Amino acid sequence: MLQYLITQQHYFALKLFSALGCGLIAGVFFAFSSFVINALARLQPAQAIAAMQSINITVINPLFMAVFLGTAVACILLFVSSLLRRHQPGAIYLLVGSLFYLVGTFGVTxxxxxxxxxxxxxxxxxxxxGASLWSSYLANWTIWNHIRAAAALAAAASLTIALCYRGAQY
Structure with a gap:
């Protein structure tokens, strides 16, 4: 019985971590879509390119990568779990939320x-x-960033709903 409770608690923690991770990543990508890219677009191309190059180097850090990749790993585990428990209440929300993050956020990235x-x-x-590349980069990168921000938010919402289902906790 104790082993069942520990396993159930770990499963709940995995769902919670996934929902929070998706929400954090949605917030990061939303910030870029709503004001960072707009600020860069106001700069001269050389300044904007240099700033974005710096951002792209700086984003590869242990904290961001732990959340970004850790959420992907957690979503893979939840995806498999949702398939194995597909008849339990809330399993569809785990499946959908995991797919939103894995395909729409991680995959698009x-x-x-x-x-x-x-x-x-x-x-x-x-x-x-560089100046020529910047204009197409700005348009294309922003579109894909909007998509991955929306997908991460949808994943966070779906996984949060899954947390509400007691029957799907194990």
Whole structure:
């Protein structure tokens, strides 16, 4: 019986961590979509490129990566769990929330935002190639950032709803 309670508590903690992680990442991406990118767009291309290059280096830090990657790992575990417990109340919210984060946030970041960041990292900020790249980067990166912010928020909402279902706690 005690082992069951510990396992149930760990499962609840996993869902809570996932919901909070999705919410934190949604907030980071929302901040970029709502004011950081707009501030960079007001700068001269060379300044904006240099600033974004610095941001892209700085974001790779243990705290952000622990939340970003840790949430992805937790969502993989919840996705598998939701498939195994698909007939329990709330399981669909775990499935949907996990997919929103894994595909719409993590997947979009890897497939779209990271390659755009890598291309930006290779240009000299004050070059004509840099200035040309910046305008397309700004438009494309922002669209994908909006998508991943919305997906992370939807994931946080779905996982939060899953927390409300007692029957899906184990």
């Amino acid at each position: 890897i497939v779209f935002n990271v390659p755009l960041n890598e291309a930006l990292a290779r240009v000299e900020p004050d070059s004509t190639i």
